[in-house]
Amino acid sequence: MIRDCDGIMRRYFGTRFLSGAMLALGLFAPGLALAAESAAVTSPRVTATLLSSRDTVAPGERFKVALVQKLAPHWHTYWLNPGDSGEPTQIKWDLPAGASAGEIQWPAPKAIRVEPLVNFGFEGTVLLPLEITVPAEAKPGETFELKAEATWLVCEKICIPEEGSFTLDLPIAAASTVDEAAAARIDAAIASLPKPASFRAKLRDDAGKLVLDLPGLPAGANDLRFFPMSDTLIEHAADQPFAAGEKPALTLTRSTVFKLAKPEVSGVLTFSEGGTPRAIALLADADPALIAAGGAVAPETRPTVVRIPMPAEGADLTLWAALAFAFAGGLILNLMPCVLPVLFIKALGFAQLAHRSRSEVREQGLLFLAGVLLTFMALAGAVIALGSLGSSVGWGFQLQSPPLVIALAVVMVLIGLNLLGAFEIGTSVTGLGDGLASRGGRLGAFMTGVLAVVVATPCTAPFMGAAMGYAVTQPPAVALSVFLALALGFALPVVALSFAPGLLRLLPKPGRWMLVLKQAFAFPMFATAIWLIWVASVQSGPQGVLAALVAVLAAGFAVWLVGVTRGSFARRAFGSVLAALVVLGAGWFTLQNAVPGAATEARAGDIEAWSPERVAALQAQGKPVFVNFTAAWCITCLANERVALSRQEVKEAFAKLGVVYLKADWTNRDSRIAKALAEQGRAGVPLYLFYPARQEAQAEILPQLLTADTLIAAAERAAGRNAKTAALP
Amino acid sequence: MQSLTRQTFIAGLALAGLAFPAATFAQGAAKVGAPAPAFQAVDVEGKTRNLQEFAGKTVILEWTNHDCPYVRKHYNSATMQNLQKDMAKEGVVWLSVISSPPGEQGHVDAAKAKDLTVQRNAAPAGILLDPKSVMARTYGAQTTPHMFIIDPKGTLAYMGAIDDKPTSAASSLDGAKSYVRQAVAELKAGKPVSEASTKAYGCVVKYAPLS
Numbered sequence: 001m002i003r004d005c006d007g008i009m010r011r012y013f014g015t016r017f018l019s020g021a022m023l024a025l026g027l028f029a030p031g032l033a034l035a036a037e038s039a040a041v042t043s044p045r046v047t048a049t050l051l052s053s054r055d056t057v058a059p060g061e062r063f064k065v066a067l068v069q070k071l072a073p074h075w076h077t078y079w080l081n082p083g084d085s086g087e088p089t090q091i092k093w094d095l096p097a098g099a100s101a102g103e104i105q106w107p108a109p110k111a112i113r114v115e116p117l118v119n120f121g122f123e124g125t126v127l128l129p130l131e132i133t134v135p136a137e138a139k140p141g142e143t144f145e146l147k148a149e150a151t152w153l154v155c156e157k158i159c160i161p162e163e164g165s166f167t168l169d170l171p172i173a174a175a176s177t178v179d180e181a182a183a184a185r186i187d188a189a190i191a192s193l194p195k196p197a198s199f200r201a202k203l204r205d206d207a208g209k210l211v212l213d214l215p216g217l218p219a220g221a222n223d224l225r226f227f228p229m230s231d232t233l234i235e236h237a238a239d240q241p242f243a244a245g246e247k248p249a250l251t252l253t254r255s256t257v258f259k260l261a262k263p264e265v266s267g268v269l270t271f272s273e274g275g276t277p278r279a280i281a282l283l284a285d286a287d288p289a290l291i292a293a294g295g296a297v298a299p300e301t302r303p304t305v306v307r308i309p310m311p312a313e314g315a316d317l318t319l320w321a322a323l324a325f326a327f328a329g330g331l332i333l334n335l336m337p338c339v340l341p342v343l344f345i346k347a348l349g350f351a352q353l354a355h356r357s358r359s360e361v362r363e364q365g366l367l368f369l370a371g372v373l374l375t376f377m378a379l380a381g382a383v384i385a386l387g388s389l390g391s392s393v394g395w396g397f398q399l400q401s402p403p404l405v406i407a408l409a410v411v412m413v414l415i416g417l418n419l420l421g422a423f424e425i426g427t428s429v430t431g432l433g434d435g436l437a438s439r440g441g442r443l444g445a446f447m448t449g450v451l452a453v454v455v456a457t458p459c460t461a462p463f464m465g466a467a468m469g470y471a472v473t474q475p476p477a478v479a480l481s482v483f484l485a486l487a488l489g490f491a492l493p494v495v496a497l498s499f500a501p502g503l504l505r506l507l508p509k510p511g512r513w514m515l516v517l518k519q520a521f522a523f524p525m526f527a528t529a530i531w532l533i534w535v536a537s538v539q540s541g542p543q544g545v546l547a548a549l550v551a552v553l554a555a556g557f558a559v560w561l562v563g564v565t566r567g568s569f570a571r572r573a574f575g576s577v578l579a580a581l582v583v584l585g586a587g588w589f590t591l592q593n594a595v596p597g598a599a600t601e602a603r604a605g606d607i608e609a610w611s612p613e614r615v616a617a618l619q620a621q622g623k624p625v626f627v628n629f630t631a632a633w634c635i636t637c638l639a640n641e642r643v644a645l646s647r648q649e650v651k652e653a654f655a656k657l658g659v660v661y662l663k664a665d666w667t668n669r670d671s672r673i674a675k676a677l678a679e680q681g682r683a684g685v686p687l688y689l690f691y692p693a694r695q696e697a698q699a700e701i702l703p704q705l706l707t708a709d710t711l712i713a714a715a716e717r718a719a720g721r722n723a724k725t726a727a728l729p
Numbered sequence: 730m731q732s733l734t735r736q737t738f739i740a741g742l743a744l745a746g747l748a749f750p751a752a753t754f755a756q757g758a759a760k761v762g763a764p765a766p767a768f769q770a771v772d773v774e775g776k777t778r779n780l781q782e783f784a785g786k787t788v789i790l791e792w793t794n795h796d797c798p799y800v801r802k803h804y805n806s807a808t809m810q811n812l813q814k815d816m817a818k819e820g821v822v823w824l825s826v827i828s829s830p831p832g833e834q835g836h837v838d839a840a841k842a843k844d845l846t847v848q849r850n851a852a853p854a855g856i857l858l859d860p861k862s863v864m865a866r867t868y869g870a871q872t873t874p875h876m877f878i879i880d881p882k883g884t885l886a887y888m889g890a891i892d893d894k895p896t897s898a899a900s901s902l903d904g905a906k907s908y909v910r911q912a913v914a915e916l917k918a919g920k921p922v923s924e925a926s927t928k929a930y931g932c933v934v935k936y937a938p939l940s
Contacts, residue, residue, distance in 0.1 A: 085872040085933040087896060114933045117871055153798075153897065158834045159932045161798050161897040231928045256760060256869060257889055257926040692903045698806045700900050720904065 036179035037068075041164030045075045045154045050146065050166035051127070053183035057144050058176040060136035066127040066186045067091060067104075067150055067166075076121040077152045079109035081229055083120035083236045086159070089128060089152035094709075096145055098135025104128045108194045108268050108279030109227050111236075114157060118237040120227055121155075127189035134172070144170045194268045194279040201284035203265050210234060210252040212284060214269070217248045221271040226250055226282070228267040232259040263291050319478060323485040330489025338412065338455045338528040341419060341521030346448050347497050348514055364445035365498020371449020372491040373484070379453070380483035384476050399457070399633035400669045402539045402594035406548045409532035410555045411454060416525035417556060419518050449491070455528075456490065538632040538667055540594045547593035554586030610664035612676065615691055622693050624659045624718035626711075629677060629687035632667040637686040644706035653712040657719040658693075690718040759868045759888055761925045765879040766867045770826070770857040773839040778824070778855060785881050787821045787916060789909065791853070791891075792828060792865065792934060794835025794873040795845050798897040799931035803874065804849050806902050809891075812909060813852040821913060825853040828865035830937035835873065836860060862937040872931035878912050878922075887912040889927030896930075 038050040047070040054063045067089070069077055078086040093101045106128070109120040134144060146168040153161050199216025210233075212226055224242045228234055238253035265284040270277065333339055346368065353361045399405055497503050529552070536544040558579035565575025608614070610627050618625045628645065630637040644650060654661060666673045666685050677687055680701060688702035702714055758766040765788075769779045780788070791809075793800055803809040813823050827842060829835035837845065842856045859865060868877060868888075878887035890908055894901035912922045 085929075085931055087930070114936075115938070116866070116936055117933050119933065151898070155933070157933070157935055158796070159798060257928050694903070697903055698808075698899070700903070717900065717903065 036168075036182040038166040038168045041166065043154075043160070043162055045072050045156075045160060046070065046077070046152070046162060048150065048152075048164050048166075050148055050168055051182050051186060052146070052168055052170060053179060053186050054170060055177045055179045056171045056173040057134045057138070058173060059134055059138040059140070061176055062131050062133045063176065064129055064183075064186045064190070065132055065146065065168075066129040066189060067148070068125065068127050068185075069122070069152065070125045071123055071154065074123075074156050075154050076110075076112050076119065076123045076156075077126065077154050078119065078121040079227070080104075080106050081109075081120055081227065081231045082153075083111070083231075084114075084117035086119050086121065086155060087153040087161075089150060091128075091130075092149045092151075094147040094149070095132070096135070096138070098137055099144070100133045102131040102133075104130050105190065105193050106268075107189065107192065108270055111225060111227075113237075116237060119155065120236065127186065129186050129189050129193075138172045140172050140174045142172050144172050146170065192279075194281040197269070197280040197282045201265075201269075201282050202287070203284045203290060204287035205290050206251070208254065210254050210290075212250040212252055214248045214250065214282075217271075218273055221248070221273050221278075223272040224250055225270050226252065226267055227270070228265060230259070230261060230265070230267075232257050232261075233265065260286055260291055262286075263288075319481075322482050326482045326485040327489035330486040331492060333456045333490050334493050336456060337524035339452055341524055342415065342448065342452050342455060343494055344521060345419070345518060346445075346452075346494055348518075350498055361498045363442070365495045367442055367445035368449040368452075368498070369491045369495050371446040371451075372453055373449075373487045375450045375453035376483050376487035376490070377480065379457070380480055384479055399535065399631070400539075400667070402536050402544055402547075403590055405532050405536045405539065405633065406544075406551050406590050406594055408454070408457070409529045409536070409548055410551050411451075412525045412529035412532065413552045414555055414559060415451075415455070416522040416529065417559070419522035419525065421515075421519065422560075453487075453490070532633075535633045535667070536594060543593040543595070547590040551586045551590050554582045558582045607661055607663045610662040611672070614662060616695075618660050619691055619693065619697065620695050624657060624693040624715065624720075625662060625691040626654070626659050626715070626718070627662045627664060627687075627689045627691070627699075629664045629666060629673060629682075629685045629689075631665065631685050634666075634685045640686060640688075640704075640706040644708050644711055647708045650708050650711050650715075653715050657715050659715050659719065690714045692718045693720060759877060759885055761885050761888055761922075763885060764883050765877070765885040768857075768864045768867055770859050770864050773842045773856045773858065775839065778857060780879070780883065783822050783879075784883060787819075787881055787886075787913065788879040789816060789821055789823045789913075790868065790877040790879070791823065791825045792868075792870040792873050792875040793825050794827070794829055794932060794935070795837070795849075796834050797873045797932035800873050802897050802899055802902065803891065804851070806899055807850070808902055809874075810849060810851050812891075812907065815910075816913065817852055817854065819913060819917065822855075823853045825851075825856045826859055826864055826870070827856065828859040828862045828870060828937075829935040830860050830862060833935035833937075834932075835935060860937065862934070865934050865936060870934050872929040873934060874931055875929040875934070876909055878909065878916070880916055886916055886922050887925050888929075889924075890929045893927075895928075 036052045036055050041048045049068045051066045051068050052063070053065065057063060069089070071077065078088045080088050082088055089104070091101075091104065095101060107122065107126060110123060112119045112121055112123065132146065138144060146166075148166045149163065150166065151161065151163040153159055197216065199214070201215070202213040204211050204213070222242070222244070225240060226234075232255050233252075234255050235253040241251045243249045243251070263286050265286055267282050267284075268279055269282045270279045272278070334343060350361050350364070353364070399408075533545060533548045536548045540547070561575050561579045561582070565571045565578075607628075610629075615625050615627065628637075628641075630641065632638075653659075664670075664673045664676065666677075677684065680687055680689070686704055688704075688706060689699040690702060691697065691699045700714060700717065702710060765780060767780050769777060772778050795801070795804070800809075816823050827835060827837060829837075837858075839858060842858065845851070846853065846856065857864065864870075870877075874891045876887065876889060876891050877885060880886040887908065892902075892905040892907050892909075894905040908924055908927055911924065915922050
């Protein structure tokens, strides 16, 4: 449940835009990692990073990196042979072409007692070092991108499987630079790795017991423990009586699942020599009689493990994770092109007001917060109420109604016109800020909060999918707290700004630039309106477009009418009544014409429509099936279709592997799709499922943000080919 | 005649158990090819069950802990439930064993155990409650899941992992080899079990302290 949030955001927004935006908002300080250490992946149990001994790397060189796991007290991760239970940490690399990663150099394990059993692993802080080779063709000036997906099991008595993505961008230079601090840490870890033993041990049978002869053991060694690499050699928790003297030997207990794969046994021997802990890497020759008993004929194979690059989201989220995701999702919503202008103008208003009254700014910040909270709570209430009434709704349901989509488009256009100054009377540069901040005063601040949420709803941030999916499957109190976390994240930047006058001072002095910026911000609003009208066209066909444009026209006309009929009461009354009539007429026209279902088929194109029966039938025919749960109003879905699904290499891989691509289009309401989403613990789209080519086999859930590589690897798994995986050493 | 031999043996084993309390580690008496250790445990219906009553039938013991990620892998995907149902069709007796003591992960009372069965649509023939971890010590159960198969003659035919993918990742289920299905099929065909003991994987069995 932990994730490299930073990584996802970078992929989704592009590094530069995001870091720029983060700096501007003063958020996410850890977003910029130090060169030699990746951003941390954290859980309450583990803080993990990827550490590099180099700040810059040179072509053709080999250098050391380490996966660092800082463990909470009493928690442990596992050695290569985990002992009686558990699973070792694994790293799957995604390196630039020509680069390679060596195997983990395992530190000496500790025997961690879980009476009456034992685990072999690590407590405290553990470094798993290994070597990376830079290709000779690497070009100075470019970046060497180290990417790793690591999985580990962390246990106290209970066990939690965790995973994380790590990225390190190291500049390539003609001569590399060593990061002294990081290199010292890695070197220290390497220095304490088990040293190859200066002697060969011998393993023999003695009346059913196993005896490990240690002919070269230093005299005075005591407190011995042998950790075999193989997990089928000895009973891990059994005592290992030590016979010192001329012929030092350890007595081991044969495993109940005793197997001897090779005539040579390897492992780590730890002992104490004059009070100093030592660890040696031991090789032992097995007695021929033992080899026969252990069936050492077939080479030992440990299965390779196939992992989904990112964990399935939704069903398995904990409350805290859902709250964190919702909060982060809310923060990200601030950056959406349809939201940023509204908030920025609010911030400018604060800047103006701040010169006069700080308390007023604070009050407005709180009113904005109230507006945001109430609107989100209202939305949450609607989702929960509809859900409890048995209606198959999910997050984004509001966009399944064409009239609502059109209403949002109208709101966008009106905001855009307002930003361009179409409704302002006597606008002047100096008056601008005053007007923005004081017009409507308190009500204005509250309404800005409401408006910000309304314009944000079309732009569901990627994080929100999982949190929302979690929320709608939970009791109302839990669902409400998830929405509350979302609202708080969403409101945070503006509220923080209202409480921190220092931040406001960072803004340049009011002037012409404010007017220009304000006008420029009109265009993202118009762009959003275009997109919404396109959604309406998908939902309702040409009639939907007509209805949307008529609604926009009527709204613009009505607002203009109210503006020009100021003055006497009679004039105002005339203007208002006429405007109301125009709006009502356009509203009626919209409801008549914007009916769902008119044009969904057209969007599917040549891709077959999804149905559960079709999936079952195709699986029965032995075909792998990919299902894309999508909607025209889902930006993440469209982005995935653009950057991953429509890529040539994906199409070729699908064709080569015989993958059948089915599309479940949720642009309009569809209870079967809502049910299928709920079964996967989701409340909304996107959802990507890969069904293996076997009857009734369970689907693999792909991440919400797709890449061509993810898709191709998943296709290979579904088709039964082995994807590139990290084989256990 | 055969059953008499078996009962005598079991009585002997029980005596041995009294004479030599459990060792300091969990190497139970379970050994593939040898008679399966006797057990006596109360099931969720409050009935005391023992191995003798299943003489003539193949019995599967499944050590479980519903909150363990490895157990969840097999139940969330319905793999375990399907295996239980298929085994029932084969006439195999499936007993789930819960050895977590009160206060430890996986501990449940009879009502909760039954509730979990309904919720997960599971189909064991019985669920044995072993909150003092006596049965776990007898068999040397190490992980959840840990599987033991006892043939109709009372001989332990298989002990170890449920399949060959020692990970909690759900994706590993696809293409996994079920050691249990393999062993039961071979037993039915009268063949020796080809992989009769494997290294179990999963969460550690939470043992009750020795009183």
